[in-house]
Amino acid sequence: MFRCFPAAALALVAMSAVADPADPADPRATVPPLIHRSTLAGRTAPDHPELADWRTVNERVRAVGGWKAYLKQTQAPDAPTPEAAK
Numbered sequence: 569m570f571r572c573f574p575a576a577a578l579a580l581v582a583m584s585a586v587a588d589p590a591d592p593a594d595p596r597a598t599v600p601p602l603i604h605r606s607t608l609a610g611r612t613a614p615d616h617p618e619l620a621d622w623r624t625v626n627e628r629v630r631a632v633g634g635w636k637a638y639l640k641q642t643q644a645p646d647a648p649t650p651e652a653a654k
Contacts, residue, residue: 590597629635 590599629638632638
């Protein structure tokens with residue numbers, strides 16, 4: 569029982585050192601300033617590919633077979649890697 573007494577006394581001292589929070593209903597209560605830190609501030613802009621003329625891009629898609637050719641390409645099994653062939 570007496571072993572927990574120093575811990576309890578230390579906890580009471582620590583709690584008394586913490587300032588009481590301001591009453592949220594008190595319009596005169598001091599409030600810390602709001603600081604905005606953007607999460608994107610340290611990031612660099614991504615590299616975007618050069619935009620091409622939409623007519624040229626549409627013609628290239630038509631030449632390879634349209635959207636169905638791209639669909640077949642995504643559904644094809646992956647090519648085996650050289651390590652898997654051993």
